[in-house]
Amino acid sequence: MTGNRRRSTLFLLILAGGLLLALALAGGLLDDRALTTDFSRKNLPPCPAYLFGTDWMGRDMLARTLTGLSLSLRVGALTAAASAAIALVLGTASAAFGGWVDALVSWLIHLVMGVPHILLIILVSLACGRGFWGVTAGVTLTHWPALARLVRGEVLQLKGAPWLRMSRRLGAPRGKILRNHILPHLLPQFLTGLILQFPHAILHEAGVTFLGFGLPPEQPAIGVILEESMSYLTTGRWWLALFPGLALVLVVVLFALAGERLRLLLSPASAQE
Amino acid sequence: MLHRLQFTAKKLVRMALLLLGVSLTAFLLMDASPLDPLQTNIGQAALGTMSPEQIARLEEYWGINTPAAERYVGWLGSALRGDFGVSLLYSRPVLAVVGQRLGNSLWLLLFAWVLSGGLGLALGLAAGANRGRWPDRLIRGYCLVISSTPTFWLALLLLMVFSVWLGWLPIGLSVPIGADAASVTLTARLYHALLPGLTLSVTGVAGIALHTREKVVDVLDSDYVLFARARGEGHILRRHVLRNVALPALTLQFASIGEIIGGSVLVEQVFSYPGLGQAAVAAGLGGDLPLLLGITVVTAALVFGGSLAADLLYGVIDPRIRRGAAKA
Numbered sequence: 070m071t072g073n074r075r076r077s078t079l080f081l082l083i084l085a086g087g088l089l090l091a092l093a094l095a096g097g098l099l100d101d102r103a104l105t106t107d108f109s110r111k112n113l114p115p116c117p118a119y120l121f122g123t124d125w126m127g128r129d130m131l132a133r134t135l136t137g138l139s140l141s142l143r144v145g146a147l148t149a150a151a152s153a154a155i156a157l158v159l160g161t162a163s164a165a166f167g168g169w170v171d172a173l174v175s176w177l178i179h180l181v182m183g184v185p186h187i188l189l190i191i192l193v194s195l196a197c198g199r200g201f202w203g204v205t206a207g208v209t210l211t212h213w214p215a216l217a218r219l220v221r222g223e224v225l226q227l228k229g230a231p232w233l234r235m236s237r238r239l240g241a242p243r244g245k246i247l248r249n250h251i252l253p254h255l256l257p258q259f260l261t262g263l264i265l266q267f268p269h270a271i272l273h274e275a276g277v278t279f280l281g282f283g284l285p286p287e288q289p290a291i292g293v294i295l296e297e298s299m300s301y302l303t304t305g306r307w308w309l310a311l312f313p314g315l316a317l318v319l320v321v322v323l324f325a326l327a328g329e330r331l332r333l334l335l336s337p338a339s340a341q342e
Numbered sequence: 343m344l345h346r347l348q349f350t351a352k353k354l355v356r357m358a359l360l361l362l363g364v365s366l367t368a369f370l371l372m373d374a375s376p377l378d379p380l381q382t383n384i385g386q387a388a389l390g391t392m393s394p395e396q397i398a399r400l401e402e403y404w405g406i407n408t409p410a411a412e413r414y415v416g417w418l419g420s421a422l423r424g425d426f427g428v429s430l431l432y433s434r435p436v437l438a439v440v441g442q443r444l445g446n447s448l449w450l451l452l453f454a455w456v457l458s459g460g461l462g463l464a465l466g467l468a469a470g471a472n473r474g475r476w477p478d479r480l481i482r483g484y485c486l487v488i489s490s491t492p493t494f495w496l497a498l499l500l501l502m503v504f505s506v507w508l509g510w511l512p513i514g515l516s517v518p519i520g521a522d523a524a525s526v527t528l529t530a531r532l533y534h535a536l537l538p539g540l541t542l543s544v545t546g547v548a549g550i551a552l553h554t555r556e557k558v559v560d561v562l563d564s565d566y567v568l569f570a571r572a573r574g575e576g577h578i579l580r581r582h583v584l585r586n587v588a589l590p591a592l593t594l595q596f597a598s599i600g601e602i603i604g605g606s607v608l609v610e611q612v613f614s615y616p617g618l619g620q621a622a623v624a625a626g627l628g629g630d631l632p633l634l635l636g637i638t639v640v641t642a643a644l645v646f647g648g649s650l651a652a653d654l655l656y657g658v659i660d661p662r663i664r665r666g667a668a669k670a
Contacts, residue, residue: 184638192626275492282626311502318492
C-alpha cells in the first residue's frame with residue numbers, strides 16, 4: 070500500500086513538473102497564434118479545428134488559454150519561490166534569535182494576515198505601477214506568513230533537540246549548526262510548503278488580473294481572458310469563459326494534489342498510514 | 343474579572359498598533375505608486391486643453407504637492423477624530439461611502455459567513471467520522487476542487503447557468519434596476535444577494551471543512567474516545583467530538599472573515615453588486631487614495647475585531663482557558 074502511494078505521488082509530481090515545462094514551452098511557441106486576429110473565423114463555437122472556439126476577433130481560444138496558463142505558471146513559480154524564501158529567512162530568524170526579532174516577525178505576520186490578500190495585492194500592485202512586476206511583488210509579499218509560521222514552529226522545536234544542544238556544547242559555530250542541523254530538517258516541510266504555495270499564488274494572480282490590477286490587457290493571461298469574456302456572457306458565448314477557467318482549475322488541482330500527497334508522505338505522523 | 347479586563351485591554355492595544363501599522367503600510371504603498379492620479383482620472387487629452395491654473399487647482403485637489411509624511415500625520419490626526427477625508431471619486435466623506443457600501447455588503451458577508459461556517463463544520467464532522475469511506479472521499483474531493491477554483495470564475499459560471507440560461511436569478515446589482523431606494527423590499531434585496539452569497543459560501547466551505555476533519559480524526563484517535571467506546575458509550579460524536587472541535591472551529595470561523603471579505607471583492611465585481619469590494623476596486627483603479635485607505639483600515643479593523651472576539655469567546659466556552667488566563 071505504502072509503495073503504491075509513494076509511486077503515485079512520484080507520478081503526480083513528475084506529471085506536475087512535466088506540465089510546468091510543457092506549458093512554459095507552449096507559451097513561447099504559441100505566442101503568435103494567441104495574438105493573431107482573423108475576422109473570417111470570429112465567434113466560432115468549439116469545433117474540431119478550434120477545440121476551445123474563437124473569440125470576437127477570431128483569435129484561437131486554445132492557443133490563448135495555453136499561453137495564459139504558461140504565463141500564470143511562470144508567475145506562480147516565481148512568486149511561490151520568492152515568498153517561500155522570505156518565509157524561510159523570517160521564520161528561521163524569528164525562532165533562532167527570539168526576543169525583539171521574534172516579536173517583530175510575529176507582528177508582521179499579523180499585519181499581513183489582517184488585510185485580505187486581494188486588497189493587499191491591489192495596494193502592492195499599485196505601488197509597483199501594476200503590470201507583471203506589480204502582481205509578482207503583490208503575490209510574493211502576501212503569501213509568506215503561513216509558511217513562515219510553520220518554519221518558526223519547526224525551528225523552535227529543533228532548538229531543543231538533544232543533538233543540537235550537544236553540537237552547541239561542543240562549540241560548533243552558529244552558522245555551522247544552522248547549515249548542518251537545522252536546514253536539512255526543514256527541507257521536507259519547506260518543499261511541501263513551496264509546492265502548496267503554488268496553487269494559491271496562481272489563483273491570486275488570476276484574481277488580481279481579472280480585476281484589472283495585474284497583467285496588461287494585451288497579454289493573454291487567464292485573468293484577462295476571463296475578464297474579456299464577461300462582456301459576452303449575456304449573448305450566450307459560454308465557451309469564452311468555460312474552457313480557460315476549466316484549464317486553470319485542472320492545473321491548480323494537479324499541483325494542490327501533488328503537494329498534499331507529498332505532505333502526507335513526508336510528515337512522520339501520516340507516512341505509514 | 344480584573345484579569346479578564348487586563349487581557350482584553352492588552353489585546354485592544356495590540357489591535358490598535360496593528361491598525362496603525364496597516365494604515366501606515368497602505369499609505370506608503372499608495373504613496374510609492376508611480377501612477378499619476380491626474381492622468382488616470384482626467385486623461386492626457388483633457389489635461390492638454392486645461393490652463394496651468396486649472397491644473398494647479400486639480401493638483402491641489404488630489405494632494406500631489408504635499409510631502410508624504412505631512413499628509414500621513416494630517417490624515418492620522420483627523421482619522422482619530424473620525425474624519426477619514428473625502429473620497430475623490432464620489433466627492434463624499436470616506437466614512438459615508440464606506441458605511442453605505444458596507445451596509446450593502448453586510449447582507450452578503452453575513453449570509454456567506456454563517457452558511458460557509460455551518461456547512462464547513464457539518465461537512466468536516468461527516469468526513470472525519472467516516473474517515474476513509476466514500477463520504478470522506480467525496481467531501482475531500484469537493485474541497486480540493488473548490489479550493490482550486492478561482493472564486494470569480496465560479497461566479498461567472500453560476501451567473502451563466504442561473505441568470506443567462508435558466509433566467510431564474512437577476513444578473514447583478516443589489517436592487518432591481520430603476521427601483522426607488524425606498525421601495526426596495528427585503529425579499530428583493532435577498533433575491534439579488536442570493537447568487538453572490540451562494541458563490542461566497544460554496545467557496546468558503548473548503549478550508550473550514552478540511553481543518554475540522556483533521557481535528558475530528560485526531561479526537562477520534564484519542565485515548566478518551568477509545569475508553570468511551572470500550573465502556574459502550576453512545577453519542578460519542580456529540581459528547582466528545584463536538585466539544586473538542588468547538589474551539590478550533592471557532593478560530594476557523596473568525597479567521598475566515600478576512601477570506602470572505604477578500605472573496606467578496608471578486609464576487610461583487612462579477613455581479614456588479616455595489617458593495618465595499620466593488621468600491622475598493624473602483625478606488626484602486628481610479629487612484630482614489632483616501633477611499634482605498636479608508637476601506638483598507640475598516641476591513642483590517644473587521645478582521646482584527648474578529649480575532650479579538652474569538653480570543654474572548656474562548657474563555658466563555660472553555661473554563662480551562664478562563665482559569666488559565668486568570669492565573670497568567
